[in-house]
Amino acid sequence: MKPANQIRQWVSGVGAVTVAALMLSGAAPGLAQESESVSVSAPMVKGALPVDDPNAAIWSTAKQAKFPMSPQVHWPNRILETTVKDVSVRALHDGTQVAVLLEYADPTEDPDDAAAIEFMVGDKKAHFAHGQPMAQVEGGPVNIWYWKNKDKKGVDMNAQGFGTLKIQTHQDVKATGAFSNGTWKVVFTRPLATEHTAEDTQLALGGFINIAFAVWDGRKDGSGDLVEKGSQKAVSSWWYFRAEAPPDYSGYYYAAFAAALALGFQFVLIRKLKKGQAA
């Protein structure tokens, strides 16, 4: 074979492989990009959830997400500066209960230190500021899980608009906090699903739901008044939360089957072509 012919063959051979790769990868998903946290993912654990223990070793098996906080400036009474600048979040579930761990820096432990998690309830979108009414969109309620240091318990609440915050008659949320070295660790626990679907957010495995956070530093000013109280708090925007479904390997089975089919197709094709040439 002449060298020029060989080169041409090379070009077309390599080109054909490249074209096939381009066409096949055209619809393939892009590589995952590293970015700031946008969601909290709760892996499923076997055995007991660390519902009362913010320092349990098992928390490290959950990936930590970190969300920036802002002072609540959206509606009066506002506050322009708050103590807590970020909240780090981990979560776990065991198939029936979910546990969410909030971690944030606060220089001092105060009786009025408090934290809350907010969820949308049902299919309707809810504004992150207590589900306040929106002019052009029919909004839904929010479900708020609240913890205050001196109360030593979790409170399950709802709101749909300012001034509508209400403690539920059925309390499903438990919460416990631990302060150490200028860091609060607060664990909230609740069953993944409850009977009260109109008030409680329902955590279906594998599904993404909206989540937001709020923190109050319970310090007092010179005259003995709380600096952060009520609507004067640190808040986050809406982010995502997901209780992970049990691992699903079906994607690998489908891929192996498809690759085997392609291999078989090649085999048959080449045999057929060789027969044709021989004839």
Place this chain on the structure above:
Amino acid sequence: MGGSLVRPVVLILSMYVFLKFVVPNIPGSAPLPSSLIFLYLMLTTTGIVIFATLSRESKDAFFAPILNFLTGENIGAMQAARYGFLILFPLLVGWQTYGSTATSDAPPAENRTIHPAPPGEYTGLSNPVSKTPENIMQGKGFYAAFCSPCHGGKFDGKGPAARGFNPPPANFSDPTTIAMLQESYLFWRIKKGGVGLPIEGMPWKSAMPRWEVELPDEWIWKIIMGEYDGAHQSPRTWE
């Protein structure tokens, strides 16, 4: 021998480069979704195959190098490329299948419209406050008091209260924000706030206050003047 394949290969590669890298840079265009690029490449390939098989001669010329690549003997260095192809092809098919069937770890994609259309009653309103240095100064004062905690003292969207908000507060010094909008648009956005947005603006995420409950209209118009002046931008006009 292989020459008849060079042109189709070059054609498909150029088509890919054109769709992937040239089209997004045409003014007014956007990057094409990969599924559409795939469809166009399939159509191009189909076209090439139809064209190549119009006559017996062209068909033989087109398939001979492929046949040789797949089944030919004594093809020298091409042998490695053949095995490479035969191994790579099933792997690519498997990868593609995995990509389209595996469950995604990514949260739902959000396509938020940053500047959705305002309600009809706000289009074309003109600023009733006269543009005097005193009014602009006063507007800047109101801006400093009410807007700068989020939108920033430098009108750059980087105020001390901005960090936790998603979407972030608008950067007025960016030429794609207020410079592209009319004063009437700003009046609507300031007055009705985040909760006044239509559904495509995702009102449930916006931290922008509904200033109509706290500020008189005249102050809002003055704030708009102060904002354009401070950010060194001019409102868009009909001319």
